[in-house]
Amino acid sequence: MLRNSVRLNFGSIFKRNLSIHEYRSTQLLNNYQIPHPRGSIAFTPTEAKKIAHDLNVGTVVLKAQALTGGRGKGHFLESGLQGGVKMVTSTDTTEIESLTSKMLGNHLVTKQSGPKGKFVSGVFVVEKIDSIKESYLSIILDRSTRTPVIVCSSEGGVNIEETAAKNPKAIKKFHVDPTKGLTDAQAQKIAKALGFSEGTTEETAYTVKQLYKIFMERDATQIEINPLSEIPNNHIMCMDAKFGFDDNASFRQEEIFSWRDLTQEDPDEVKAKKYDLNFVKLQGNIGCLVNGAGLAMATMDVIKLNGGDPANFLDCGGGATPETIKKAFELILSNEKVDAIFVNIFGGIVRCDHVAMGLVNAAKELGVKVPIVARLQGTKLAEGKEIIAKSGIHIHSFAELDPAAKKVVELAHA
Numbered sequence: 001m002l003r004n005s006v007r008l009n010f011g012s013i014f015k016r017n018l019s020i021h022e023y024r025s026t027q028l029l030n031n032y033q034i035p036h037p038r039g040s041i042a043f044t045p046t047e048a049k050k051i052a053h054d055l056n057v058g059t060v061v062l063k064a065q066a067l068t069g070g071r072g073k074g075h076f077l078e079s080g081l082q083g084g085v086k087m088v089t090s091t092d093t094t095e096i097e098s099l100t101s102k103m104l105g106n107h108l109v110t111k112q113s114g115p116k117g118k119f120v121s122g123v124f125v126v127e128k129i130d131s132i133k134e135s136y137l138s139i140i141l142d143r144s145t146r147t148p149v150i151v152c153s154s155e156g157g158v159n160i161e162e163t164a165a166k167n168p169k170a171i172k173k174f175h176v177d178p179t180k181g182l183t184d185a186q187a188q189k190i191a192k193a194l195g196f197s198e199g200t201t202e203e204t205a206y207t208v209k210q211l212y213k214i215f216m217e218r219d220a221t222q223i224e225i226n227p228l229s230e231i232p233n234n235h236i237m238c239m240d241a242k243f244g245f246d247d248n249a250s251f252r253q254e255e256i257f258s259w260r261d262l263t264q265e266d267p268d269e270v271k272a273k274k275y276d277l278n279f280v281k282l283q284g285n286i287g288c289l290v291n292g293a294g295l296a297m298a299t300m301d302v303i304k305l306n307g308g309d310p311a312n313f314l315d316c317g318g319g320a321t322p323e324t325i326k327k328a329f330e331l332i333l334s335n336e337k338v339d340a341i342f343v344n345i346f347g348g349i350v351r352c353d354h355v356a357m358g359l360v361n362a363a364k365e366l367g368v369k370v371p372i373v374a375r376l377q378g379t380k381l382a383e384g385k386e387i388i389a390k391s392g393i394h395i396h397s398f399a400e401l402d403p404a405a406k407k408v409v410e411l412a413h414a
Helices: 004-008 022-031 045-055 093-103 160-166 184-193 198-217 267-274 293-305 322-333 352-365 381-391 401-413
Strands: 017-020 039-042 059-065 085-089 107-109 122-127 133-142 147-153 171-175 220-231 235-238 241-246 278-281 286-290 312-315 340-347 372-378 395-398
Touching (some): 022 241, 039 045, 045 059, 045 122, 059 093, 085 093, 133 198, 147 160, 147 184, 147 198, 171 184, 184 198, 267 278, 267 322, 286 293, 286 322, 286 401, 293 312, 312 322, 340 352, 340 401, 352 381, 372 401, 395 401
Parallel strands (some): 286 312, 340 372, 372 395
Antiparallel strands (some): 017 241, 059 085, 059 122, 133 147, 133 220, 220 235, 220 241, 278 312
């Protein structure tokens, strides 16, 4: 039986999702004629001051640009500033520069970021718009029905998670038939469920349809508008936007993927992508190198079932070469917590002899001091075993998964 607690650790691996900053999201909103507050991105305190001046409004909002939710209730590790969203009088240049300097280059810690926080690469300076009512709207994929689902609530704002927990009936779901698209009638129902004034229904329905259009045309995995607000004179405005996109669609969404901010990603995971390695850091002390996501998941489970703890997920895929195997070892060994390495390869497309050659070369060139357990099966197995046997490197070799996992856990605990 597989442990749910293990599987939950790897949920993010299969999301394959690119998130973009809020100020980038507004570029898409512009392209689809969806209203949002005016503003621009600042990379220095001086730029923030100038943007606030040029907006020519009474109050501006300074929003730390970090790929995490709950920014308003977060705090900055280095500066100690509380809150990543601040309202300031546009003429108070001293305060604007001070707040911006305490955000830029700092790490913002939120409920979603983890204790290390997320690096703030810019500050989005926007006009403050008065809201009459705030609601919530998102579009995601319902994997159980294999259809897009629009989730909305008339109780939006920063406390939407609490609303979902305390009053689940306030959350409405509308599944969309992808063969028909979002119909006018369905858009009208969603507009009414958002709870705005009757005079806003047509504009709200139009906004929902345009957001759905972004979701479908841009290969989005998530569109979240919180809040979607009613403002004076029966108008609707997207006050905050959070967008995510499918990595597999990068070849046809070049503009969006050019907006990727690598400062928001783990440097080792960025490096891994350059070599077509799927690498995710975890908390354990057993480094793992596996080919195929399914086998990698099974490997993690077996390690846990034997009392061990994986240090990473690393899928070298079907195109592994001696060079990529060496890079994989470099990534694994970049973690000082690693006490043993488990190589689990089932040779189908990838060849066991290539893996063995890369394994031996990496062990020699990198001066690997931690024990290595290798379980190889499949294409060119005999050749792979011979390479390991003649290498002079002490590698614990196994033909079956369970005894191999048991051995690597034993060595990691030694």
